[in-house]
Amino acid sequence: xxxxxxxxxxxxxxxxxxxxxxxxxxxxxxxxxxxxxxxxxxxxxxxxxxxxxxxxxxxxxxxxxxxxxxxxxxxxxxxxxxxxxxxxxxxxxxxxxxxxxxxxxxxxxxxxxxxxxxxxxxxxxxxxxxxxxxxxxxxxxxxxxxxxxxxxxxxxxxxxxxxxxxxxxxxxxxxxxxxxxxxxxxxxxxxxxxxxxxxxxxxxxxxxxxxxxxxxxxx
Amino acid sequence: xxxxxxxxxxxxxxxxxxxxxxxxxxxxxxxxxxxxxxxxxxxxxxxxxxxxxxxxxxxxxxxxxxxxxxxxxxxxxxxxxxxxxxxxxxxxxxxxxxxxxxxxxxxxxxxxxxxxxxxxxxxxxxxxxxxxxxxxxxxxxxxxxxxxxxxxxxxxxxxxxxxxxxxxxxxxxxxxxxxxxxxxxxxxxxxxxxxxxxxxxxxxxxxxxxxxxxxxxxxxxxxxxxxxxxxxxxxxx
Numbered sequence: 001x002x003x004x005x006x007x008x009x010x011x012x013x014x015x016x017x018x019x020x021x022x023x024x025x026x027x028x029x030x031x032x033x034x035x036x037x038x039x040x041x042x043x044x045x046x047x048x049x050x051x052x053x054x055x056x057x058x059x060x061x062x063x064x065x066x067x068x069x070x071x072x073x074x075x076x077x078x079x080x081x082x083x084x085x086x087x088x089x090x091x092x093x094x095x096x097x098x099x100x101x102x103x104x105x106x107x108x109x110x111x112x113x114x115x116x117x118x119x120x121x122x123x124x125x126x127x128x129x130x131x132x133x134x135x136x137x138x139x140x141x142x143x144x145x146x147x148x149x150x151x152x153x154x155x156x157x158x159x160x161x162x163x164x165x166x167x168x169x170x171x172x173x174x175x176x177x178x179x180x181x182x183x184x185x186x187x188x189x190x191x192x193x194x195x196x197x198x199x200x201x202x203x204x205x206x207x208x209x210x211x212x213x214x215x216x217x218x219x
Numbered sequence: 220x221x222x223x224x225x226x227x228x229x230x231x232x233x234x235x236x237x238x239x240x241x242x243x244x245x246x247x248x249x250x251x252x253x254x255x256x257x258x259x260x261x262x263x264x265x266x267x268x269x270x271x272x273x274x275x276x277x278x279x280x281x282x283x284x285x286x287x288x289x290x291x292x293x294x295x296x297x298x299x300x301x302x303x304x305x306x307x308x309x310x311x312x313x314x315x316x317x318x319x320x321x322x323x324x325x326x327x328x329x330x331x332x333x334x335x336x337x338x339x340x341x342x343x344x345x346x347x348x349x350x351x352x353x354x355x356x357x358x359x360x361x362x363x364x365x366x367x368x369x370x371x372x373x374x375x376x377x378x379x380x381x382x383x384x385x386x387x388x389x390x391x392x393x394x395x396x397x398x399x400x401x402x403x404x405x406x407x408x409x410x411x412x413x414x415x416x417x418x419x420x421x422x423x424x425x426x427x428x429x430x431x432x433x434x435x436x437x438x439x440x441x442x443x444x445x446x447x448x449x450x451x452x453x454x455x456x
């Protein structure tokens with residue numbers, strides 16, 4: 001157990017290093033998540049709005065879960081080489097499926113009655129999407145983003161094997177930082193994931209239309 | 220007396236593909252199958268089966284408890300969600316000081332990741348049984364335990380299988396990360412190949428992990444059909 005105490009003193013002694021690595025970690029994750037959202041959200045919303053390709057949208061998420069990040073990073077070495085670009089690409093690939101599937105399902109499951117009521121009031125297709133479907137879809141869409149963000153923050157640690165920076169660097173270089181360093185970085189990244197989850201939960205509550213808030217979803 | 224000719228072992232000639240480090244050299248893969256890939260694949264399957272089986276038993280008991288005593292659902296779900304959030308590599312490393320670089324460390328972490336989805340799916344399946352079916356059982360004079368085993372659990376099978384599919388695929392993916400802690404599973408040849416980028420080795424290992432996940436997913440779909448013959452009968456009718 002003393003190693004956990006040692007890791008605390010490691011944190012105290014190497015605070016600037018940990019902060020710098022955390023900044024790298026967050027930058028990598030933010031870039032990957034941002035890119036994945038730009039790809040997946042519009043596509044998922046459009047597919048859900050048109051009720052198209054449901055088989056594709058759902059099986060993509062199954063396939064995405066089956067992709068081991070480590071294998072992806074390894075295969076990408078042959079395509080984009082080492083470093084930031086490699087892990088960035090891998091993270092975008094694993095982040096797209098959960099967001100895409102949830103965005104699709106979120107819009108697809110909006111009650112037909114509401115959509116028809118909107119059309120009956122003379123709303124155009126895009127007005128139906130943005131004024132009716134999107135607000136009702138936001139909680140489920142956010143749940144997908146939350147899952148994806150947690151997954152990306154965790155997976156980014158593996159990026160250390162190809163020198164992408166971030167907290168994985170500390171975790172994977174035990175020879176250099178010692179076990180206390182590894183444990184310190186592991187605690188740090190775990191705290192980061194929990195913090196992100198809590199923040200996203202608060203955001204999710206905030207964007208949920210008040211009419212839907214009465215029925216809280218499972219955690 | 221002349222010296223005997225030196226004995227040079229004949230390793231054969233590397234193929235053109237291996238010399239050029241091509242993306243995937245089938246001849247090398249087949250040659251190394253029994254030495255590298257088959258053992259790694261078997262270890263991968265063993266680690267996954269143990270984790271999913273233990274996780275299933277724990278989640279099943281927890282779900283039964285939460286089904287019987289509703290107030291326990293919140294705390295159990297909270298603990299499972301907490302374990303699920305922890306980054307895999309971090310959780311593996313955090314367990315190392317406690318249980319060492321052992322299979323136990325890996326299994327504890329893997330089981331931890333299965334709990335949330337399994338618990339949630341099993342509990343939802345049990346709760347979603349139509350009240351009419353439950354009342355019919357009570358009316359026929361079944362005891363509480365009989366209602367559980369003969370009505371609620373069979374009707375929850377689709378939800379349970381759904382949870383097992385998700386969890387098995389997730390575990391297969393996570394076992395590759397376990398190679399950072401123990402020298403086993405398909406992650407191990409990937410990590411070794413990263414030292415001297417030999418493409419075939421990590422492409423083959425990664426592809427095997429993905430194929431294994433897809434095969435396991437398909438197997439659970441078949442199992443679900445076998446366990447719920449009534450669902451198929453209804454569809455035909």
